[in-house]
Amino acid sequence: MRIVIGQGSCGIAAGAEKVRKALLNTDINAESISITGCIGMCYLEPIVDIYDDDNKLTRLVKVSEADAPAVAAYIKTGDKTMIEKLIVTDEDSEFLSKQTRIALRNCGIINPENIEAYIEKDGYTALKKCLCDMTPEEVIEVIKTSGLAGRGGAGFPTWFKWNAARQSQGEEKYLICNADEGDPGAFMDRAVIESDPHNLIEGMLIGAYAIGASHAVVYVRAEYPLAIKRLTNAIAQAQEKGIIGENIFGTDFSCDFMIKAGAGAFVCGEETALIESLEGHRGMPRLKPPFPAQSGFWRKPSNINNVETFANVAWIINNGGEAFAAMGTEGSKGTKVFAVTGKVKRSGLVEIPMGKTLRDVIFDIGGGMKTDKEFKAVQMGGPSGGCIPASLIDTVIDYKALGATGAIMGSGGMVVMDESTCMVGMAKFFLDFTAKESCGKCIHCRIGTKRMLEMLERITKGKGKEGDIELLEELCYSIKDGALCGLGQTAPNPVLTTIKYFRDEYEAHIRDKKCPAGECSDLIEYSIEADKCRGCTLCAKNCPVGAISGTVRNPHIIDTDKCIKCGKCFTVCKFGAVKKA
Amino acid sequence: MEKTTVDLSLLSDVLNEYAAVKGSLITILQHTQEIYGYLPKEAIELISDQTGIAASEIIGVATFYTQFRFEPVGKYLIMLCQGTACHVNSSELILETIKDELHIEDGETTEDGLFSLKCVACLGCCSLSPVMMINENTYGSLTPEKTKKILKELREAAV
Missing domain, CATH: 1.20.1440.230 (NADH-ubiquinone oxidoreductase 51kDa subunit, iron-sulphur binding domain)
Incomplete structure (x- = not known):
């Protein structure tokens, strides 16, 4: 029996650590309790997975500290009635079963703080294969066959960048990972680092070998303290095993590894600005050319890819470029991770093959709207992207098709909006x-x-x-x-x-001078519907300018001349009597 | 809030480790802020002396990045997420609630030195939006009521 608690940042924020401590306080054998990273079903956190001796999974969702005794009793007796209400529904299970996970394959399954857990999942076998059996050119060829393109936003072919850096002359080269996930609404890179840091390290080392780099650098957002902690820990474990350092796997390939924390600047997601920041300067972009492949970090040939891109690399080496290219569309291969959030019912991380539609993600997997309002648009690509309207919900997920809408694939943020968003x-x-x-x-x-x-x-x-x-x-x-x-x-x-x-x-x-969504406060007016108002006086008590009058148990009235449209009455009313139009 | 004298000896370990390593300015500033809670002028002067980087350039770098501040912050630093998902899920209401409760604007500290408020870029906990981080802890699915309760508990815990 194993009890595994999902502890990504989201899970911890939802109370997963409290649940873990509460479980440790029961009579459950402490050694059977462990952690994993982000399971991706963020809307059901905290999640507790119970694996029986045959490795059969019982998944408990929205678990609170108060549930710990019931969980302990179930583990002791095997009587499921006590935890019935916590068991994930079949419908919710579909959120995961409908996905195809490659970049996220170990997320929410293995313990991210233990290198052995990664090794058990064939971890570092791809690196070994590359170093011992393949030339750098062969590695680049496999990546070319796979059709892997940069997952950070631009969608540039990964092999092309690697090849350019490989061809570049220079004794010293750098392989850099862009983990400055700045797009608001995207968090897949954070999830990968928090949940499967060794997968990132392995992908980066393969990239370093391919381009001939002896230094690997991860530039990660300072806002992601847990990711930094788990990656630092993973690097130390890999160093101890000789996977990072001199003569890796007994070959003549050596590579060191460094983490640099960003300091909060969205522009540093741009590769030349990122390099400026790595060098300790203001993160202002450089003129291109020369490209980083020719002159990057410390003016040495450098290659930069984002976290999700690297997270696919080990899988591609182990399974072959063809297997990856078999998924997707003509111009977009493999899978893509999306962070589905906003007004959607099931929010979290969704990894699906390219070629699926927005409808598949938002309605089939995401379950549609969580409100009773209609789906209006989905925002993709963050500040660089755009809003795709409901009429284009059947757009195929493909770099070109999404680009044609005026939005972009971007890093994979998908913020779903309903009729109430202006x-x-x-x-x-x-x-x-x-x-x-x-x-x-x-x-x-x-x-x-x-x-x-x-x-x-x-x-x-x-x-x-x-x-x-x-x-x-x-x-x-x-x-x-x-x-x-x-x-x-x-x-x-x-x-x-x-x-x-x-x-x-x-x-x-x-x-x-109207806001159809009713969101722009200067363009709306508040009023009270007399037949719904119970005269509870809550609105009048909360009005900061005394614009609401009325007596107890009698309908209240808003003086629109005095009203500053702060919306407090609308928020506090328990009877839906305050209308905005 | 009264500023205390800055004990520059606390910086010696950081400077010993990084002053001579090129490209380490941001790392040094991050450690400095960890020690003092902000970047004191005296510390910037010392860093300039030890690294040979002009103080004006250090200020230039520090002001470029949102992480750095030049004034001490309160015991509790509230970082309110301004990401897209939080925006769509009414983070504006939470901002108003905090402003009302604490009588401070974004970037300010309460008179008792207990709370500072800072609106920040996406914290990456979008599924729990609206979200705020107070010191190391993340609070999600906020409502005005829940926010008030959290602030009240923290205020009581500080007494």
Whole structure:
């Protein structure tokens, strides 16, 4: 009998560590209790997996400390009635069974703090195979056959980058992993590092061997303390086993390993900005060419891939490039991990073969909306991406097909929105982000995003004027043309896609001074429906400006002249009597 | 809040390890902030002396990254996530609640030195949105009520 508790950051935030401590306080044999990383069913955390002696799994979800005695009793007696309500439903189990997991294959299964657990799952056999039986060129050939493309956003063929770095002359080369997962709404890289750090290390070492690098560096966000901790631990274990260091597996390949923590700058996801940051400078992008493959970290040939890309490498070596390429579409091979969040019922990490549709992810696996409102759009690719409307829900997941919508595959963030999300507000949200995160090097990006933000703020305040939409579009194209790096070139995408698909919403804000989604506070009015109001006085008590009047057990009234539209009454009303329109 | 004198000897281990290693400025600043809770002016001057990097350049780097601050923070540093999923799930309401409860704006510290508020980029716990981190702990699925309760408990625990 083994009891395994899911302890990724999400699980811990939901209370997994408290559950573990509570279980340790029962009469369960402490040695049978262990941890794993992120199972990916984030909406059901904390999760406790119980494997019986035949390795048959009973999965308990939304477990609290108070459930510990019942779990202990079940383990002692085998009587399932005590834990019936905690057992995952068949419907929820489908969230995982409908996925195809390659990058996440060990996540939520093995103990991320123990190298032996990874080795048991054929860990480091791919590295050994590469070092002992394959030339670097052969490794690159397998990656080429697989069709693996960069999972960080741009979708550039991995083999091409590796080959360029391989061909580059130089004694000293660097292999860098971009773990600066900055896109709001994406967390698959964090999950991989927290849940299967050795898979990342193995993929990176194979990459280092392929390009001829003797130094490997991981640049990871400082906001991910648990990921840094588990990766540091994994590196130490691999060093102890001789998997990192001199003459790995007795060959003449040597490689050291280093972690650098980022300090909070979205632009550092851009590879040349990342290199500047690694060197201790402000993270401002460099002019390309020269590309990092020719002149990167310390001006040495360098290759940068993101975490998810590396997480596929060991699997590809062990299973062959053809097996990976057998999945997906003509132009997009293998699987992709998506972080499905927002107004979706089942949120978490979803890894599926390319070629599935957005509907498959959001409705079939994600279970559709968690609210009673209609699905409106899905935001993909974060601040560089765009909003795909409900009418395009059958779009195939493929770099080209998603690009054609105006959004991008991006790193895999999928934020699902319902009718209550204002699309102009969404565009403003992202512009606020890019305007803050613009490094300031290029004028178009630095000033252009600021001007666009000001216009969007005006529109959402009901102060938009005719011609604003056209002016926004014009600014979008000049920023795209005038920016040096990906941040600026893609910053207009959220605006362009929302104008493209939700132009009527912009027009409603500008012409009618209305927010159809009822989100922009300056454009809505609050009122109380007399027949629903019970006269509980809660709204009046919470109104900060005394705009609500009425006596106990009698319907209340909002004085719209006094009302500052803070929405407190709407939030506190228990009877749904406060309406906003 | 009164600033105490900065004990620069606490920095010697960090500087011994990293001052001569090229490209380590950000790492040094991170350790400095870990020690003092912020980047004191005296520490920046010392780092400049020991690394040979001009103080102006150090300030340039430190102001570029959101992680660094130049003022001490409260006992509890509230980092409120401003990611997309949190935005869609009404993180604005949580921000308003915290501002109301503590009477501070983003970037400020309460008069009693207990709480500091900082709006941050995505914390990556999107499934539990809206989310905040207070010191090392993450709190998810926040509602105004739950937020008030958490702040109250922390305030009581500090007494």
